[in-house]
Amino acid sequence: MAERQILRSPWARFRADRRAMVCLMILCTEVLAVLLLPPLLGLEPNASDLEAGFWASPSRAHPLGTDDVGRDLLARLLCGGRVSLFIGLSAAAISAAVGVPLGLLAGYRRGAWEFWIMRLADIFQTFPSIVLVLCLVTVAGPSALNIVLVLGLLGWTGIARLVYGNTLAVREREYVLAARALGARTGTILRRNVLPNVVSPVWCAIPLRAGRAILSESSLSFLGFGIRTPQASWGSMIQYASNLTVLTGRPWVWLPPGLCIILTVLCLAGVGDGLRDALDPKYQSTPGPKRRNKKM
Numbered sequence: 001m002a003e004r005q006i007l008r009s010p011w012a013r014f015r016a017d018r019r020a021m022v023c024l025m026i027l028c029t030e031v032l033a034v035l036l037l038p039p040l041l042g043l044e045p046n047a048s049d050l051e052a053g054f055w056a057s058p059s060r061a062h063p064l065g066t067d068d069v070g071r072d073l074l075a076r077l078l079c080g081g082r083v084s085l086f087i088g089l090s091a092a093a094i095s096a097a098v099g100v101p102l103g104l105l106a107g108y109r110r111g112a113w114e115f116w117i118m119r120l121a122d123i124f125q126t127f128p129s130i131v132l133v134l135c136l137v138t139v140a141g142p143s144a145l146n147i148v149l150v151l152g153l154l155g156w157t158g159i160a161r162l163v164y165g166n167t168l169a170v171r172e173r174e175y176v177l178a179a180r181a182l183g184a185r186t187g188t189i190l191r192r193n194v195l196p197n198v199v200s201p202v203w204c205a206i207p208l209r210a211g212r213a214i215l216s217e218s219s220l221s222f223l224g225f226g227i228r229t230p231q232a233s234w235g236s237m238i239q240y241a242s243n244l245t246v247l248t249g250r251p252w253v254w255l256p257p258g259l260c261i262i263l264t265v266l267c268l269a270g271v272g273d274g275l276r277d278a279l280d281p282k283y284q285s286t287p288g289p290k291r292r293n294k295k296m
Contacts, residue, residue, distance in 0.1 A: 013278040020274020023267035034081035043075035046230045058252050065252050077256055080232035084214055087148050091213035092206045094152025099159030104190050107167025121157040137225050151213045159205055166198035200279040207272035211265040218261055234261050
């Protein structure tokens with residue numbers, strides 16, 4: 001049974017993980033909803049409905065009610081989801097694009113490359129992340145693009161260390177030594193022999209990094225340093241909960257974006273766990289004693 005599981009493809013193992021597939025379908029549904037529903041339903045996130053009034057309760061015309069200036073909260077929830085998902089996925093992609101090459105160089109070249117890259121990672125990890133993000137976003141400006149760049153460029157250290165550790169183990173393998181003995185260039189060895197054997201954990205780390213970026217953007221927006229009106233994001237919408245009257249008397253204002261953040265981060269973590277299990281067939285996520293293979 002174990003041998004047959006190892007021989008299955010990673011995609012087959014991922015599909016066999018029901019929790020990971022459910023999480024992936026929820027994420028795909030979220031992406032399609034935030035992209036397609038606003039134009040299909042004709043929703044305008046910045047249009048004020050003076051007839052409905054300010055802080056209107058959920059109704060047929062406004063399923064999630066209106067905010068303090070009469071804007072439809074459903075429209076802002078969907079359009080804000082675009083911003084939050086864009087920030088999370090883009091920041092994770094930037095972190096991987098920076099961390100993977102630096103981790104490869106540090107682990108393969110060693111010497112000065114290893115020293116300076118790892119010390120740079122130590123310096124980044126020394127500062128409290130939220131304080132550093134707040135300072136950089138304040139200097140750069142609270143736009144979605146600036147938040148993506150700040151979160152992406154500050155999140156490379158974990159991925160770089162992950163790739164660095166795996167590269168140290170791979171660089172002394174026989175196929176790498178053979179390629180080096182045949183005179184292959186360093187870039188060719190890294191691209192053809194090292195990278196394919198160290199990139200699997202990165203695919204598992206990217207969804208987790210995207211979830212952290214969404215939480216960071218939500219924290220920034222809640223504190224007033226992130227996305228600002230009239231632009232919407234899930235984080236800026238839960239900022240209404242800082243008002244005690246809204247927090248206690250109007251839960252329909254802040255509860256839906258809060259639930260969207262929680263659901264998205266949990267689903268990203270579920271997809272990351274599924275990728276970990278799929279890309280590492282020896283990993284057993286189910287509890288219980290391991291089965292011993294009988295020798296033929």
